[in-house]
Amino acid sequence: MAKELTKRSDNYSQWYNDLVVKAELAENSAVRGCMVIRPYGYAIWEKMQQELDRMFKETGHSNAYFPLFIPKSFLSREAEHVEGFAKECAVVTHYRLKNDGTGKGVVVDETAKLDEELIIRPTSETIIWNTYKNWIQSYRDLPILVNQWANVVRWEMRTRLFLRTTEFLWQEGHTAHATRDEALEETMKMLDVYTNFSERFMALPVYKGVKTENEKFAGAVDTYTIESLMQDGKALQGGTSHFLGQNFAKAFDVQYLSRDGRLEYVWATSWGVSTRLVGSLIMAHSDDHGLVLPPKLAPIQVVIIPIHKNEKQLTEITEKAMKIKKLLEAKGLTVKYDGSDTQKPGWKFAEYELKGVPVRLAIGPRDLENSTVETSRRDTLKKQVVPADGIDRYVKDLLKDIQQNIYNRALDFRNRNTFRANSWDEFRGVIERKGGFVYAHWDGDPETEARIKDETKATIRCIPFNMDQEEGTCIFSGKPSKRRVLFAVAY
RNA sequence: CGGAGAGUAGCGCAGCCCGGUAGCGUACCACGUUCGGGACGUGGGGGUCGCGGGUUCAAAUCCCGCCUCUCCGACCA
The missing domain is CATH 3.30.110.30 (C-terminal domain of ProRS)
Structure with a gap:
């Protein structure tokens, strides 16, 4: 009993905190409110990035990168925008440290004060629209369809791993269009991309809609959102897509010459999802045994565990397991064979359940004798012994079934609530x-x-x-x- | 940022009230027996007691300041 999880029914938020740490997804760092995303947690984020990035490219977008620092004056160019973000900005005021005189530490060198303070981006609309001004002269320069993968900082009072951290990772799309309709269409298109991603990859159903004036993005004309339901009955905003109208074009004076020779302000959108999605993924599907990951986002889709009494058996089982691993990999699956002799099979079973690996295969002497494999699916914890022959097809179908099943479960839960x-x-x-x-x-x-x-x-x-x-x-x-x-x- | 609680070995905790050479469980290392749901025995290693200052012959323990985490509020993706 190395890793006891708090039960969801005892204390849901404690369960979540335990799970994030014990499944080695992330942990708190020495910096208040900032997390260390551990390799296993980052692997989930990478899977999300991979799929989203593919979807962005398929819809015509390209990646670019803008600075972490934003001149303070930029933020105040758009009135609502500064109003919304001013309270949570980290500010860089100096660019040099010096010895504190005792030889033990360093202090800010007051002579190295910045003429204009820099804020660390809470979002990039301002620096991007300041740049777009230089990129856009005529309708021929439009549309601009750019996305950036980046970190941002919002100085939050109260933080929680993945759900709300001071620094977080996200993507922010920023597009510029000649017409209102085209920008609106883009806004809706990206909301659909997020919806597809959430439902097909995260196995998480969403309600779509438009935010009220109170809840919309600071600086947007309209904010569209996808909302999902966590197991404790609380909703979570999974992604937002903003129709910015001409607000930022006017604030940064971005105009283009239209086909008929008139100067017009450019229409804009922006849209984003963050590492918060990892938090929602955890809270939506997981149980008292640990994570339950949808196969399409699981860093390891299948784990194979040998059960043996001696070296000779392990050698035979390993040989068999490696054959199966190759078969599965040929089907495009991510497979881990855990032949380490440092932990017992029971320990491994519990560990991979904690980590949410969708399918576990166990191979022991009995299986060698009968040409079988014991399969176990993470979503229902049901075990079944199946013929080793055709295991690749079986596992492939099983993963598909798991993906569908956890979506159905989440959908049913959402509908019942x-x-x-x-x-x-x-x-x-x-x-x-x-x-x-x-x-x-x-x-x-x-x-x-x-x-x-x-x-x-x-x-x-x-x-x-x-x-x-x-x-x-x-x-x-x-x-x-x-x-x-x-x-x-x-x- | 306000209120409450906590910080002692990788992890979970006791010791603190009443100052006197830091302990338990687990994890870790070695060997042996085990291995189809978190094995057992024997031996062993591991600690700036969150950080800084003060009181004292002596501080994990008392006092002051700070940092971090958890929960509740206000704010937010």
């Missing part, structure tokens, strides 16, 4: 007792939204797409409402 409330009492009751998503009428007033948040902690996650128009009355104010919006307590 999505409610409709028609009165304030009903709304409060659901939010406080059950959690989950609640569809309810809202009068459209930001003040009402704030009051609801004060009293229940629930926020409007989004105004969902494809909701039928439905006359009703606001659950809080009783004023008329034309449609329901989606509420939840969120991460």
